[in-house]
Amino acid sequence: MPELPEVETVRRGLQPLMEGASITRLDLRRPDLRFPFPPDFAMRLQGRRIDALARRAKYLLMHLDDGSVVIAHLGMSGSFRIEQESETDQPGAFHHPRSKDQKHDHVVFHLSRPEGEAQVIFNDPRRFGFMLLAEADTLTAHPLLADLGVEPTGNALDGALLSDMLRNKKTPLKSALLDQHLIAGLGNIYVCEALWRAALSPKRLAGTIAGKPGKETVRSRRLAEAIRTVIADAVAAGGSTLRDHRQADGSLGYFQHSFQVYDQEGSPCARLSCTGVVQRIVQAGRSTFYCPRCQR
Missing domain, CATH: 3.20.190.10 (MutM-like, N-terminal)
Structure with missing residues (x-):
């Protein structure tokens, strides 16, 4: 989708x-x-x-x-x-x-x-x-829109808000980020990519990156920034495509060539300081790609 x-x-x-x-x-x-x-x-x-x-x-x-x-x-x-x-x-x-x-x-x-x-x-x-x-x-x-969460664009999604959203949540971090009631429109590809950028494991409990009410933590700030930038980078690149499908102005979407972990199972981790290998696991019926060495 x-x-x-x-x-x-x-x-x-x-x-x-x-x-x-x-x-x-x-x-x-x-x-x-x-x-x-x-x-x-x-x-x-x-x-x-x-x-x-x-x-x-x-x-x-x-x-x-x-x-x-x-x-x-x-x-x-x-x-x-x-x-x-x-x-x-x-x-x-x-x-x-x-x-x-x-x-x-x-x-x-x-x-x-x-x-x-x-x-x-x-x-x-x-x-x-x-x-x-x-x-x-x-x-x-409207029933389709009433319960949607914050958009993962602009500055509304920051470390403090993300910390408040995830406080006391015992679900895996990746699952929490896919909850449309919390963050609207964030999907599997970009959650995997954002978690890699933030060096956070998709398996850690979501509540572990939260802090005091209204306050950000190092992890929540890092993740909020990663979410915003990965979405902005993907939009700027025209989305993600593995085939030749053109935009209205004739240009192509090339963000898939920037995937660091998504669909990269078995590849060396792209983080320069890391010697890990990208793995694929299944969470809630969806493929999750991450580096178990540097994403903690």
């Missing part, structure tokens, strides 16, 4: 085209994806202007001029494709390949802008993605 940097890359790729554009027509080529489309979905979007394209965790939020918001999720295999004149772009760069097979084109936004017409096409072979409607003034109370 795409992680936050991939979704943010998609948002940035779509934003220049979609913000300010009018939806002249919406084609729904099936009645549902993971969930049925909202009643009269195509009719309600027709003629609306897209005022802003935002993101919360792994959700894309399309704010329309009538106060409604399209909540879109890529699911496991979803992607957006831009078709404009003779050009075709696929915003985002993914760790796993995205489909361009037109038989999986399920939603088509026909857009009008002063510069010309364009189409934004949602393709989803496995149909685990979805599009729902909400109202902007009640968006934060």
